[in-house]
Amino acid sequence: MSTDAVIEARGLRRSFGDVHALQGVDLVAPAGSVLGVLGPNGAGKTTAVRILTTLLPPDGGSATVAGLDVVKDAQELRSKIGLAGQYAAVDEYLTGKENLEMVGRLYHLSPAESRSRAKELLEEFDLVDAGGRTAGTYSGGMRRRLDLAAALVMRPPVLFLDEPTTGLDPRSRNSLWQTIEDRVADGTTVLLTTQYLEEADRLADRIAVIDHGQVIAEGTSDELKAKVGGERLDLVLEDEAQAAAATEALAPLADGEPAVDGASLSTPLRQGSGGVVAAVRRLDDAGVGVTDIAVRRPTLDDAFLTLTGRPAEEASTDGEEPA
Amino acid sequence: MSSLRWTVSDTLVLAMRQLRRIPRQPDLLIGYTIQPVMFVLLFRYVFGGAIATPGFDNYASYLMPGIIVQSIAFGGFVTALAIADDMNKGLIGRFRSLPMSRIAVLSGRAFADIALNALQLVVLIGIGLVVGFGFGTDVLKVLLGILLLLGLGFAFSWVFCLIGLLSGSAETSNAIGFTVIFPLTFASGAFVQPSTMPDGLRQFAEANPFTTLVDATRHLWIGGEAAPANSDVWMSIVWIVAITVVASFLAVRRYRSLAG
Ligand SMILES: Nc1ncnc2c1ncn2[C@@H]1O[C@H](COP(=O)(O)OP(=O)(O)O)[C@@H](O)[C@H]1O
Ligand SMILES: [Mg+2]
Numbered sequence: 144m145s146t147d148a149v150i151e152a153r154g155l156r157r158s159f160g161d162v163h164a165l166q167g168v169d170l171v172a173p174a175g176s177v178l179g180v181l182g183p184n185g186a187g188k189t190t191a192v193r194i195l196t197t198l199l200p201p202d203g204g205s206a207t208v209a210g211l212d213v214v215k216d217a218q219e220l221r222s223k224i225g226l227a228g229q230y231a232a233v234d235e236y237l238t239g240k241e242n243l244e245m246v247g248r249l250y251h252l253s254p255a256e257s258r259s260r261a262k263e264l265l266e267e268f269d270l271v272d273a274g275g276r277t278a279g280t281y282s283g284g285m286r287r288r289l290d291l292a293a294a295l296v297m298r299p300p301v302l303f304l305d306e307p308t309t310g311l312d313p314r315s316r317n318s319l320w321q322t323i324e325d326r327v328a329d330g331t332t333v334l335l336t337t338q339y340l341e342e343a344d345r346l347a348d349r350i351a352v353i354d355h356g357q358v359i360a361e362g363t364s365d366e367l368k369a370k371v372g373g374e375r376l377d378l379v380l381e382d383e384a385q386a387a388a389a390t391e392a393l394a395p396l397a398d399g400e401p402a403v404d405g406a407s408l409s410t411p412l413r414q415g416s417g418g419v420v421a422a423v424r425r426l427d428d429a430g431v432g433v434t435d436i437a438v439r440r441p442t443l444d445d446a447f448l449t450l451t452g453r454p455a456e457e458a459s460t461d462g463e464e465p466a
Numbered sequence: 467m468s469s470l471r472w473t474v475s476d477t478l479v480l481a482m483r484q485l486r487r488i489p490r491q492p493d494l495l496i497g498y499t500i501q502p503v504m505f506v507l508l509f510r511y512v513f514g515g516a517i518a519t520p521g522f523d524n525y526a527s528y529l530m531p532g533i534i535v536q537s538i539a540f541g542g543f544v545t546a547l548a549i550a551d552d553m554n555k556g557l558i559g560r561f562r563s564l565p566m567s568r569i570a571v572l573s574g575r576a577f578a579d580i581a582l583n584a585l586q587l588v589v590l591i592g593i594g595l596v597v598g599f600g601f602g603t604d605v606l607k608v609l610l611g612i613l614l615l616l617g618l619g620f621a622f623s624w625v626f627c628l629i630g631l632l633s634g635s636a637e638t639s640n641a642i643g644f645t646v647i648f649p650l651t652f653a654s655g656a657f658v659q660p661s662t663m664p665d666g667l668r669q670f671a672e673a674n675p676f677t678t679l680v681d682a683t684r685h686l687w688i689g690g691e692a693a694p695a696n697s698d699v700w701m702s703i704v705w706i707v708a709i710t711v712v713a714s715f716l717a718v719r720r721y722r723s724l725a726g
Contacts, residue, residue: 196563198724221565232556236487248479249566251472277490293560 149174149301149332150195154204157190164190166356167204172334172349177327179347180336181443183451187356188336189229192305195334196226209301222250225294229305229336231286232293235279239270239289242278246293257296264292268322284315291322302326304335308342320345340443350443354451364443371441371449372398372411376422380406381432392429396421412438473567480574484548485581494544498582499589502537506590509533509657510597517658521692526598531611531683532656534590535676538583538619539651542626545575546639549630558724569718576623576714583619587612603689611686614699617706618679624713631720656680675705 150172157165164187172178180188193199195206197217206213211220233242240261247257265274268288273281278289287307294302304323308316323346327333337343343350344364352360352367360367376396380389383406390401393410396417401410412418418438426433488494509529519528552558561571601608633639653667654676660668671677682702684693
């Protein structure tokens, strides 16, 4: 057990009726780090965030954030955390400025402090021009920024972001990532949930992959990729009828069964197998024509497929209830 | 700083939030003004001719206290919708994650509702005076009646806070409001005298707290033989306090144990 862990959860359990949303989840985030909680819809990410932000008591297990117990010290803990939930929680009938001032007042800042903090945040989040308009007129990206700004009113040492970029266009996503990175550079400890492998890869120091309420893998992005095996060979056949022949030709190099999708074929490579050169030679000898061939390092997509037995995209089809 | 001080401060901040929202929601304002006016006109002119209210100057005199009690009690309905909306939009989640009072979201709402109810009262008394209603007592009693009605509105804000928290959706709030509270206001002495109702319903209407409230308002505003002083005013205060205590207790408990 690391002593400098700012977020530390042990064996968290929580059920809703007979839905076991969390079945013994351990999470650890050292000070100043970003912990990515990666999982498809319904995996239990939001439930974990709610427990860690004192919104929901766990059925079992325990957790501390900033050294405070999420159940026993809940009220004290609330002044140390910022939460940007899965749905931008802004009052649509208040202006951006009014929203931030209200949150400041509820953190028990004085009216003057609330005003000046709101002003700073509007500048920082590029919402100065929109600050006087009601949030109902904002775009999805602007709402997210306002929501994140509200979570940062008190400059909390620990920040929880539940799917902060879900539903955003790539440009808004990138600017939000930049903002989160700035916070981390300032020493904030962040727990971030996401369904996007790319997002966890970019932002998180360590990643906990969660599925059906359980952590099925934990480590750095590189460690997770290593778990999936070494490099992968991707190729596109000239003729998809030759898939079987290609599989047979590559068998001595492959570390497991290849995934075939039409004319595309992807296979994990055995360590020291000789890579593209060896593969091309073997395919050539077998008379298999390819239009494209490349060796790549495994992505988190591959990791997810290997760990859960299904692709991340496919897993995220079930509907979802808002908070 | 004492926690009471922060409870008051948080309540004011959230009451302010509601008051700011009022002028920005024209549909809500219509619900609070045009709708009750339509009701007054409907009852006064469509049904009024067929409803006998011996002892009262005209049907408008009998009707106005009844329709005002109904509008004030049922006006809290908007509160249920707003609370359900706050839950769905994740705002309640945000408030619950803040180091603020665990009552303020609801108490702020209930206090802000007083302003909305006052607005509604002004509109309704205004239209009442136009269609033939008249006060028959002194200023003090009229003001006491107004206080009683604002107290009723406050009590029902808590009831509807609870409904909003329990139902979690506008649709369910709607269903509860229209199948439970709305009929309750009709099965009372608000629109017709209970003595004209069949057995069973009559006893129910006589015991209905809405009847008590309406009779108390009639006594305070009209007085005379038709609306005698009896225990209604005291009983009304008892009802208002009882409803406020029970509903606020249950609503706050529910708020604290929300799963979001
Ligand atoms: N308040 C609730 N009541 C009933 N079931 C819930 C509730 N919250 C979450 N669940 C269920 O728990 C499971 C995990 O949900 P959640 O934590 O929201 O997953 P994620 O955020 O990873 O999509 C899902 O099956 C979801 O339907
Ligand atoms: Mg979620």
